[in-house]
Amino acid sequence: MPAAAAIKVLVVDDQLTMRALIRSALQEIGIRDISDAPDGEEGFKTLLAAPAHLVISDYNMPKLDGLSFLRAVRAHEPTRKIAFIMLTGRADKELVQRAMQFGVNNYVTKPFSPAALRAKIEEVFGPLT
Amino acid sequence: MDSFEAIKQTYFQECDELLADLEQNLLMLEAGEGDGDTINAVFRAVHSVKGGAGAFGFEALVAFAHIFETTLDDMRSGKLDPEQDVIKIMLRASDVLVDHLQAAKGQGVVDEERAATMSRELEALVGGGSNEETAPLSGESGGDEWGFKPLMFEVDAPAPAAGLTLVMRPTATMYAKGHDAVLFLRELERIAHAEIELDASALPSLDALDPEASYLTWTVRWPADVDEKAIRDVFDFVGDDCPIELKRDAPAPPHQPAVDVAAMLANIRDAAGPPVVTEEEHEEKVASPAAPGGKIESKSGAAAATIRVDLERVDRMIDLVGELVINQAMLAQRVAESETGRSSSIAMGLDELEQLTREIQDSVMAIRAQPVKSVFQRMPRLVREIAGATGKQVRLVTEGENTEVDKTVIERLSDPITHMLRNAIDHGLETPEERSASGKSPEGVVRLAALHRSGRIVIEVSDDGKGINRPRVREIAVNKGLIQPDANLSDDEIDNLIFLPGFSTASAVSNISGRGVGMDVVKRSIQGLGGRISIASVPGKGSTFTLSLPLTLAVLDGMVISAGEQTLVAPLTAIVETLRPKPQDIRPIGPNAALLAVRGAHVPLIDVGVALGLRDTPIDATAGVVLLVEGEGGARAGVVADEIQGQRQVVIKSLEANYQRVGGIAAATILGDGRVALILDVDAIIASQRDRTEAKPIALAS
Incomplete structure (x- = not known):
């Protein structure tokens, strides 16, 4: 049963608002170690410099979108096993299925409550303490 | 919830920017200048507005943004041509979106009828009936029917956080000085929980053992990030007596430049193919020929680092710098008046200070400068x-x-x-x-x-x-x-x-x-x-x-003049030249007015003291100085003052804010010696004189 406080999370979204919202939801869950990046490219560089346990990434972003970011993470040995949760703007079956092909761990549809986000994280990490 | 409210404010601010970009990009498309990136940016802007709106429960905004987004999605995937007529509708839709956002802020009401008409117009753009997937807006779950199964995090994954390993080899000297390795180990434990391992392999057999030599080595491991400096601090006072090696465990990506990130990302991007929508088709349509690889690099290179700062803080800084300028000027004047010579180190230091102050002022002003x-x-x-x-x-x-x-x-x-x-x-x-x-x-x-x-x-x-x-x-x-x-x-x-x-x-x-x-x-x-x-x-x-x-309302380059007892400042931009007139150039007209001949033209002479009501009769212009000034529309006049004191940059203090509006005066400032000086409103002075001397029925604007 992993402790929420021990999980290191990278939040990737091009919107300041969403980054702040996700951060505040994560803090409510009890996660303390949170960094963020404004797009997939920056997110990937951040991961290389400071690995995380979990990436929560938006899909629709400039430069490198969420799907390509996921592929980059999975294709590169040091980041390959990092858990990846994709945020989708609406229930988009095609996107979710493609993300699944590329090895996404879970997805969350916006908007979401902290409780919903927690449930999605727990589906990946097991119950959090 | 305070932080929630704060995030909401961030959202509004971000939306204002997004919507401004949205309009800008739509206008580009209207002018036929946009490409695929522009369409994507337009889509993303509306998408982002909608995303945040959902989180804050702005239902009407979400609903409208959703319809808008659906239409844009069709344009993005090439189903809808970005023709002028279509873009015109979208421009109006963006206006409605702004209205919705204003309403969400509590700063306005949405014209329901207009919004509904707009929604219908947008929906009409989306090919009738092909609009399959707009319905399932709700689902937090609902993944199962798509066959999605969450993937458990693999526990055997190597701990992603790079640990830190310390090898410490105490020397005999250290022990001789009375230090104890155990104390260091305890200290290290205290920084963060660590695994400590003793390496006694160098320990010889008892008969060969030198009791005063040092044979033991310890390896200390911390699993997660610890402060390297704290560790080094522990050994600070033993120095070379206890050599240590500190290193990050592998995988150690930070100092491993092996991966060419840009190239790799470019590959991925190429290989990733169409991201859900059929972008290939779409890219052909709006041709953007640049290679993806090159693009990433140029873009990341161009990204400027910016921070958001409260305007109040900047204003406070500008105020303070203004005070600094005044203070510096006062100090310079004191020094000039004192006995110290021009070349004294104080005077030279002050010169440097003046230059620095100017530079600081310019930089601060530049912070406030914004594109129109x-x-x-x-x-x-x-x-x-x-x-x-x-x-x-x-x-x-x-x-x-x-x-x-x-x-x-x-x-x-x-x-x-x-x-x-x-x-x-x-x-x-x-x-x-x-x-x-x-x-x-x-x-x-x-x-x-x-x-x-x-x-x-x-x-x-x-x-x-x-x-x-x-x-x-x-x-x-x-x-x-x-x-x-x-x-x-x-x-x-x-x-x-x-x-x-x-x-x-x-x-x-x-x-x-x-x-x-x-x-x-x-x-x-x-x-x-x-x-x-x-x-x-x-x-x-x-x-x-x-x-x-x-360009700025905070400082002004001015010429400091005196009239009677008063010190005045004339804006340098209005002054064409200054001169001491000869008696033969002055042509009196009436008892209190005169003209001055300057290079073949005649300009009215205005005694600044009389114009401002400081004295009743004008001084003899030949005894004073004349500032040839030019007002708006090119009207010229000769402003007569007693003498010129010098030229300097002054910080403008509003007279209206601190006192009241005074005719002929634009503002006030504080001079180096601490006195208040009034800044002339040259146009008003020229106009007042013209009214009086020419007795025109109206004051024309030029």
Whole structure:
């Protein structure tokens, strides 16, 4: 049963608002170690410099979108096993299925409550303490 | 919840930027300049607005943004052509989106009918019926029917956080000095929980053991990030007596430059193919030939690092720097008055301080400088609305949006520009029928431009309409008793009549321009900013309004002069030259007025002391100095003062804010010696003199 406080999370979204919202939801869950990046490219560089346990990434972003970011993470040995949760703007079956092909761990549809986000994280990490 | 409220404010701020970009990008598409990236950016803007709106529960905003987004999605995937007519609808949709956002902020009401019509128009753009997936908006879960299964995190994954390993090899000297390795280990434990391992392999057998030698080595491991400095600090006072090696465990990506991130990402991007929507098709359609790899690099290179700062903090800093400038000037004056020589180290230090102060001031001013874009961006919507209300066809062309000017000036530019645009469309442009009849394109062009010219910002609003109807303007002015029926006025003078209070050319008060605000109000508000406005008009070809403003309202280069007991500052920009007149150049006209001959031209002499009511009779101009000044529209005068004290940059302090408005005075400042000096309003002084000497029935604007 992993402790929420021990999980290191990278939040990737091009919107300041969403980054702040996700951060505040994560803090409510009890996660303390949170960094963020404004797009997939920056997110990937951040991961290389400071690995995380979990990436929560938006899909629709400039430069490198969420799907390509996921592929980059999975294709590169040091980041390959990092858990990846994709945020989708609406229930988009095609996107979710493609993300699944590329090895996404879970997805969350916006908007979401902290409780919903927690449930999605727990589906990946097991119950959090 | 405080932080939630704070995030909401961030959201609103971000939305304002997103919507401004949205409009900008749509305008680019309308002009046929956009590419695939532009369409993507448009989509993303609406998408982002919607995403945040959902989180804060702005239902109406979400619903409208959703419809808008669906239409944009079709455009992005190439199902909908970005033709002009389509983009025009989207521009209006973006206006409605702005209304929704304002309503969400609690700053307005959405016109339900307009919003509903807009929604229908947008829906009509999406190919009828092919609109499959708009319904499932809700689902937090709902993944199962798509066969999605969450993937558990693999526990055997190597701990992603790079640990830290310390190898410590105490020397015999360290023990000899009385230090104990155990104490270090305890100290290290205290920094963070660590695994400690003893390496005793170097320990010889008992008979070979030197009791005073050191044989043991410890390896200390921390699983997660610990502060390297804290660890090194532990060994600070033993130094070389206890050598340590500190290293990050593998995988150690930070100092492993092996991966070429850009190249790798480019590969991934290439390989990733179409991201859900069929972007290949789409990219062909709007051809953006640059290779993805090169693009990433150029973009990341161009990204400028920015921070958001409260405006209040910047203003506080500007105030403080203003005080610093004054203080520095006071200090310099004290030193100059004291016994110390010019070359003393104090004086030299002060010179350097002065230079630094100037530089700080310039840098701080630069922080406040902003492109006029923020004002210009609001205008396309205004133009669309006025065009709609007047039934005229208008194309707005903007130029020089990146021209920078002080933020306070920007804020006050909005109203005059708005009014001048209204005027240009309402009064300047003809109806499409009239235009066609006179051989012009039915679509009128209104140009809004910003540029820097000799230390000022110039804003031009021009139209290609009918120009000023001079006989009509003259007739109105006569009817309203503004001029005598037999007045002999030049074309310029007639054009400038429209700046007179109470003048309005619209025969019926239209609800566009006729809001009780005339060009006189525009002119006055511009003058309040230290600006000027002028007009040039060609019948049948159109009119151009030009307004020029100082770049900043905080400092001014001035010439310090004295009149009687008073010290005054004349803005340097208004001074053409200074001179000591010869008696033969002065031609008295009447008891209290005189003209000065300067290079073949005659200018009125104005005693600044008399003009401001500091004394009753003018001094002899030959005993004082004359500042040849030029006011708005090129009117010149010779301002007579007792003497010139020097030239310096002064910090402007508003007289209105601290006292009240005084005729002939623009503002005040504090001089180096701590005295308050008044800054002259040169235009007002020229105008007051002209009224008195020439006894014209009206004060013309030029």
